[in-house]
Structure formats: C-alpha cells, structure tokens
Amino acid sequence: MDPTSAKMIGAGIACIGMGGAGVGVGTIFGHFLAGALRNPSAAQGQFANLIFGFAVTEALGIFSLLIALLLLFAL
Amino acid sequence: MEDPIHQFDIVKYLTLGHIAGREIAFTNSALFMIIAIAGITLLLLGTTTRRSLVPGRLQSLAELSYEFVADMIRSTTGNEGMRFFPFVFSIFMFVLFVNLIGLIPYSFAVTTHIIITASLALMVFFTVIIYGVYRNGARFLKLFVPSGIPLYILPLVSAIEVMSFITRPLSHSVRLFANMLAGHITLKVFAGFIGLLGAWGVLGWIGAVLPFSMTVALTALELLVAVLQAYVFAILTCIYLSDAIHPGH
Numbered sequence: 001m002d003p004t005s006a007k008m009i010g011a012g013i014a015c016i017g018m019g020g021a022g023v024g025v026g027t028i029f030g031h032f033l034a035g036a037l038r039n040p041s042a043a044q045g046q047f048a049n050l051i052f053g054f055a056v057t058e059a060l061g062i063f064s065l066l067i068a069l070l071l072l073f074a075l
Numbered sequence: 076m077e078d079p080i081h082q083f084d085i086v087k088y089l090t091l092g093h094i095a096g097r098e099i100a101f102t103n104s105a106l107f108m109i110i111a112i113a114g115i116t117l118l119l120l121g122t123t124t125r126r127s128l129v130p131g132r133l134q135s136l137a138e139l140s141y142e143f144v145a146d147m148i149r150s151t152t153g154n155e156g157m158r159f160f161p162f163v164f165s166i167f168m169f170v171l172f173v174n175l176i177g178l179i180p181y182s183f184a185v186t187t188h189i190i191i192t193a194s195l196a197l198m199v200f201f202t203v204i205i206y207g208v209y210r211n212g213a214r215f216l217k218l219f220v221p222s223g224i225p226l227y228i229l230p231l232v233s234a235i236e237v238m239s240f241i242t243r244p245l246s247h248s249v250r251l252f253a254n255m256l257a258g259h260i261t262l263k264v265f266a267g268f269i270g271l272l273g274a275w276g277v278l279g280w281i282g283a284v285l286p287f288s289m290t291v292a293l294t295a296l297e298l299l300v301a302v303l304q305a306y307v308f309a310i311l312t313c314i315y316l317s318d319a320i321h322p323g324h
Contacts, residue, residue: 045150048147048150048151048310051306051307051310052310052311052314054307055250055307055310055311058250059242059246059250062246062249062250062253063242063245063246063249065249065253066245066249066253069253
C-alpha cells in the first residue's frame with residue numbers, strides 16, 4: 001500500500017473516535033433536557049455547567065479530528 | 076467544483092518589512108482582525124459616550140454584552156475574578172465579532188486559522204499559570220492533588236490531572252478552530268452544489284433549490300455555532316482562571 005492511501009485510510013479510521021464524542025454530547029444534552037423538564041426553574045442556573053460538560057466531552061472528539069487533520073495535511 | 080479550501084488562503088496585501096529573514100506582511104487576516112476591533116470599538120465607544128438613562132437600542136446592546144460577560148465571570152469565579160473582566164471581555168468580543176464577520180460572504184474568517192486561536196489559548200494558559208503562582212505560590216500545585224482521594228490512587232489521579240492541564244490549550248484552541256473550519260467547509264461544499272446543478276439548465280435550476288435552501292439553513296446553524304463557540308471559549312477562559320484563583324478543588 002502506498003503511504004498516501006494509508007494516510008487517507010488512517011484519517012478515516014481516526015474520525016471514528018468522533019462518534020464516541022457524539023454519544024457523549026448527546027447524553028449530556030439529553031440528560032440536561034430531562035432534568036430541565038422536571039425542574040424548569042433550576043435549569044437556567046445550570047447552563048454554564050451544561051456548556052462546560054459539553055466542551056470537555058467535545059474535546060475528546062476534537063482530539064481524534066486533530067489526528068485525522070494531522071495525518072491528512074501535516075505528516 | 077470550486078475548491079472549498081480556497082476561502083482560507085492568506086492573501087498578502089503589503090509587505091511591511093523583514094525580521095530575522097521572515098517577512099512581516101499586512102494580510103487579509105490582519106485586515107479582518109482590524110475590522111473586528113474597529114467594529115467593537117465603534118459599538119462600545121459610540122454608544123456610551125453620549126449615554127442616556129433610558130438606553131436606546133445600540134446602547135442596550137453594549138450594556139447587555141457587559142452584563143452578560145460580568146454574570147459569566149461572577150457565576151464561575153466569584154467576585155475576585157472580576158479583576159480579569161477586561162481580559163475575558165476582550166477575548167469574548169474579539170472571537171464573537173471575528174466569527175460573525177467571517178460568516179459574511181466573500182469575507183475571511185480569522186478563527187479558521189489555528190495560529191490565531193492557539194495564540195489566544197496560550198495567552199489564557201500562561202495567564203493562569205503566572206497568576207496562579209503569583210497569588211498562591213506553591214499552593215498552586217494543589218490543583219493537581221484533589222482533596223479526599225485515597226492515597227493509593229492519588230498518583231494516578233495526579234498524573235491524569237497534570238495531563239488534562241497540559242492538553243488544555245490544545246483542546247481550547249482546536250475546538251474553536253475545528254468548529255469554524257468544518258462549518259465554513261460545509262457551507263462552501265453545499266454552495267458549490269448550487270453552481271454544479273445550475274450549469275445543467277432549467278431542470279438543474281429546479282434541483283438547485285434543494286442545496287440553496289440547505290445553504291440558508293446551514294448559515295443559520297453557523298450563526299448559532301459562531302455565537303456558541305465564542306461563549307464556550309470565554310466560559311472556558313473563566314473556568315481556567317477560577318482554577319488559578321482557587322486551586323484547591
């Protein structure tokens with residue numbers, strides 16, 4: 001296999017990791033919504049926590065995207 | 076089809092000089108940063124120099140942005156974090172304006188270049204380290220030793236805490252960069268479909284309605300992402316600064 005196609009395949013495989021981040025972000029927003037519907041008055045105060053959890057979870061997906069971008073353009 | 080990466084090209088307008096063999100040039104990136112700064116300055120100065128007790132539309136916009144950032148800092152770092160208000164407010168307004176200006180067709184989105192977001196994130200990272208050490212001294216290292224952890228598991232937890240601290244500027248910068256980059260590429264790819272279908276004649280024009288409406292919907296989504304990512308960048312800055320102020324968990 002020539003290195004270019006191996007890089008492309010590697011980048012594609014690396015992006016599978018983003019699926020995990022997708023599951024995590026979905027869980028966070030789903031649970032926030034479930035909690036917010038039970039107690040809407042308390043939901044407003046937890047918005048910063050929601051965004052923080054979202055950002056930290058999304059970071060892991062971004063790391064895998066970064067590996068893909070590195071494989072495609074940098075290495 | 077038009078190359079979707081072409082929009083991120085740096086165009087050199089004027090060479091200012093050379094430093095250590097490297098060219099210092101005025102580019103489109105610099106131009107759009109200056110436009111963003113000018114926009115922020117106009118909004119804030121123009122609306123608050125002749126302020127009235129009952130704010131007009133633009134003045135309430137300026138007051139709203141102040142209150143928004145001030146609330147964000149107070150809720151995450153407490154009142155002591157308010158000394159960082161100018162820092163966080165500048166970062167938030169800069170990222171917000173740069174993102175929004177980048178959405179205008181034929182303009183340039185500065186945050187799609189990792190060098191810009193990385194310098195912002197590294198600025199936050201070093202501010203946290205320097206202020207944390209200045210304020211807490213050696214107690215700043217308590218950041219890596221959470222309280223209430225059994226001794227036998229502490230080395231592992233500390234190693235994880237150190238790792239997560241070191242990767243912070245990476246995730247902080249790449250999040251903004253990757254979101255803006257991916258959004259702009261998607262927009263351009265769908266906009267490219269309109270041109271492809273439009274070249275087929277009348278039947279293609281009817282078909283081109285589909286990618287056109289998709290482009291409109293995506294632009295609305297990108298507007299949300301632009302504001303949300305500016306907010307996320309600012310609130311992460313606040314959370315990292317709160318670690319510098321209160322290092323013990």
